[in-house]
Amino acid sequence: MDILVIHLFNALLYTSVLFLIAGGLSLIYGVMRIVNLAHGSLFALGAFVTASAVGQWFAGSTSAALYLLIPTGAFAAAAIGAALEPTLLRPFYRRPEEYQLLVTFGILMILEDVMRFIWGPYPLSATTLFEQMGSIKVGEFIYPRYNLLVITIGALAAVFLWAFIYKTRFGVVLRATSQDMRRASALGVNVNLVYIQAFTIGCFMAGLGGAIIVPGQSAVLGMGVDALVLSFIVVVIGGLGSLDGAMVGALIVGLLREFAVSTFPELELAVLYLIAAIVLLLRPAGLFGRTT
């Protein structure tokens, strides 16, 4: 019974991080119809920046200061996103999708090497916060408290994002632009600005995902590419462009992966893809997707 609770916590931990990455990917696709192949690299960048901020640059600070430093990775990813959108992505909105995928693939290649250049080929960890928080007892097992914090942050991020998109004025503008960019533009919405904001929020979420996991596990090269592929499964299951879908997809992938890893680890990815394939055959646009 207790082992089930541990598995559930692990699944939720994974769900939180996956939701942050896939939610950002889906938000960007929903608003600007671009699949950002460099999205995973922004997640990795968030992890690396937070790892060096907490583990190296300000390693001697008080622990309260260190907690406040966790989001630095998210802000770094957001800043890069805000710089990329107007310069490299904007020329491609009117061009065929092949070019959009290719330009983001080019950005991915560049970002991966930039990270290799700055942080070198070795894993980077910042475990002080993780160790400091200690762990709680679940029956006869112990579970790290920090992981529970990650789950809480993931849940809070989901709630904030939902409120932001469905309850604020900016959210209305964002949804209007997503549904009909031309009409929104005709009604006076500054579409370029909305695009920058949406892309920045998406990148912020990816960076936050990387930032919050880094005290628990190391930042390694290649983590971004893995995360991108997993978030593809999430959006394929949930429906590309839908935040509810990203939430449900992340939950399904989180639970299934935990189940697969603990029972037959070799088939971990294969099981996930199998589920994605079944969902697609039954519901072509994903569980929450719009059929357009």
Next chain:
Amino acid sequence: MSTIALSAPALRRSPVRIAVWAVPIAVILAVVPWVMDSYRTIQLAYGLIFAIAGLGFNILLGYTGLLSFGHAAYFGAGAYTVAFMVKYLHVQSMELFLLGTIAATLLVTALFGYVCVRYTRIFFSILTLALSQVLWSLAFKFFWVTGGTDGLRVPTPKLLGVVAESEDKIHFLSHAYYYYVLVVFVVAVGVMWLIVHSPFGKALQAIRDNETRARFVGIRIRRYRFVAFLVSGVFTGIAGALWVPLNGLVTPDALVWTFSGEIVFMSVLGGFRNFTGPIVGAVVYNYLKDFAVGFTVYWQSLMGVVLVVLVLTLPTGIVGTAKLLVATARRRRSQ
């Protein structure tokens, strides 16, 4: 509409005019081992192999309008088929390798294609990418079968039943094996030329240009896309099979999706709206990458910059741009 205008001159092109281009290029390719050093010859062999993969890839992107981001799966399937045939069946003959690869990639592409061709546009790309990662993860995780990240070694194969003894490996690869690759390449180009200029190829282009109209004409869209997917996968698989003996080793890197991205890169570099684009793109890409790798350890970012600049400034690729320049020059002369 413009795409129809682009493909129209190809119809009127006579065999003589093709020969004017093709024969000198074939002669140049044939004398390469005698004028270039073995390193460059082997690089060219890599280029020709990737060109076969690019040709296969382009029947989907250029002719059917489907962008696959998972072609490493078929390349890797071909490569691993050869490695498995060596390890478990103790086969040495290159011809058997090619036959085995065709069978194996047909199986894989039929399985993947069944799911993928239900979708178009971005969903097709994501699905092909995701499915290719399944193969990658299997090759990675079942290390007792595939050797994991250590990969599987593949020794020098027998070509046409002849064992290459007493020669050193470099000489074998840059001469006998180079010619073998060249012959397969020429056959592949010929077959692909026939396919894309057949009624089947025309139907694919009709689907690409206007799906609804193509359906009205009575083309069974999904079946045509499926067959195009099979052809595409088999060509790429053959490229993978030819690549293994040259590389001597196959690792899961041959299956990883960023390698699929490189195949896309090659085709766009050459220009995917042209038959010859992926061929030129693959050979140029291979030399470019070789140069970048020798120039800096951060070659990947260099290639990334090339890719971004390429899609920003030369979206029609090398061949497309060259054709445009020639056409402009001709018009100016006739005025």
